[in-house]
Amino acid sequence: MSREYEYRLALSKTLQSNPDQLFCYWKGRVALYAALKAIGIGEGDEVILPAFTCVVVPNAIIYLKAKPVYVDIDSDSLNAKLINIQTATTEKTKCILIQNTFGLSSEVDEVVAFAKSKGILTIEDCTHGFGGFYQNSPNGLRSDFAFFSTQWNKPFSTGVGGILLVNNVAYLDAINKENKFLIKPGVKKSAMLKVLIGFKNAFLGDRTYWFFVKFYRFLSKTGLVVGSSSGTEITSTVMPNGFFMGASAVQFTEGLKALRHIDKLMHRRKQNADSFSNFLRVRGKTSVKEIFNENHSFLKYPILVNDRQLFIVKAEKASIRLGDWFLSPIHPVESEFEKWFLKPENFPNASYVSKHVLNLPTEIENPEKVLAFLSQNIDDIL
Ligand SMILES: Cc1ncc(COP(=O)(O)O)c(C=O)c1O
16 A cells, blocks of 8 residues: 555544545645636636635635635634625635634534535635534535645644545546646655654754744745745745645655544643633633534634734743734735735724734643743733
C-alpha cells in the first residue's frame, strides 16, 4: 500500500468516510480551489461565505473569476447565520461555504437543506474542525464537499497540508480530472518543509513561541520559506505561481504520525476549553456557550478583550501562546478590502468580533499558567 493511501485510510477512520473519496493537497486552500473548479464555478457565479474567515478563502473564489458574497456571523457561534445566508442568496449563487470557526459547526443541516431546496452546492470549510462533531457525526459529512487543513496551527499538523472529502460522488470524476493538473512539490520544497517541521518539534515552547511566530511570518511573507501565506496572497487577488500543488510524501509521513495521537489531543483540547469556560463564566465574561460544547473541537478558545494590541504585548511578556485569529473579516488583510469585494461596515458582528477576539491555546499540557495570566489581566477581558 502506498504511503499516500495509508494516510487516506487513517484519515478516513477519524472522518468515518471512504478513503477513495479523500484527496490530499499541498494546502487546504488548494483543496477548496479544486472543489470549486470541479463544480464549474466561474465568471458571473456567486459563492456565499462568512465575513469572518481567512483571505485565502475568497482568493480561491476570485481566482476562478467568481464573486465572493459575504454574510455576517452569529456572535455566539462565530459562524454564518442561516437567515443571513438566505438573504444573500440570488439566482447567481452556485455554492455556499459552511465554516467550522475555531472548530465549531452550527446550523449545518439547516444550511444544507436550504441549499438543496435551491439546487445550490455546499462545501464545508472544516479547516478548524477536523476531529470535531456535528450532532453525532464527524464534521464534514453533510455537505457535497468538505476540506480540511493540516497547517501548523490546525487540529493536527503536517507543516502545511490540505485534504478534500468529496461526499457527492457525482463529482469524483471531475476532481480526478482536475487533479491531473496538480504540480508536484519539488525536492527542495519538500526538504524545506521537513526541516521546518523538525525545527518546530525541537524548539517550539512557551519561551520561543513569540519569536517563532514573528520570524516565520516574516520569512513566509518574503517567500523565503514554505509559508502559510505568501505576501502576494495577502496583498492581491492574483493566483501565485505554483498554487495548484499536490501533497508530498513528507506530509503523508507526518500526518500518519500525528493521527496516532489525535484522540488524546482532542480530549486535551476539550478539557482545557472547559477550564477556560468555567473561569470566564464565574467572572461574568464572554465564554463559548454551553450548548455548543458537546460538538466543539476547540482548535482555539476565543476570548474578547478591550485592547487586542495591549493584551498581545502582555501575553508575549508572560510567554503565553496567544493566537490572533481573525484580526479582520478576511484575516490578515487590514486594508483595500474592495479588492476582495468586502465592505466590513456591512457586517457589524464580524467587524466587532475581529476587533476584539484573541484565542487561547487548547493544545497545551496544563492550562494553569494561562489561567493565572487571565486572572492577572481580568479587567482587560470583555
Ligand atoms: C477558515 C479557514 N479556511 C481556510 C484556510 C486555509 O487553510 P490552508 O492554510 O491549509 O490553506 C484557513 C487557514 O488558516 C482558515 O483559517
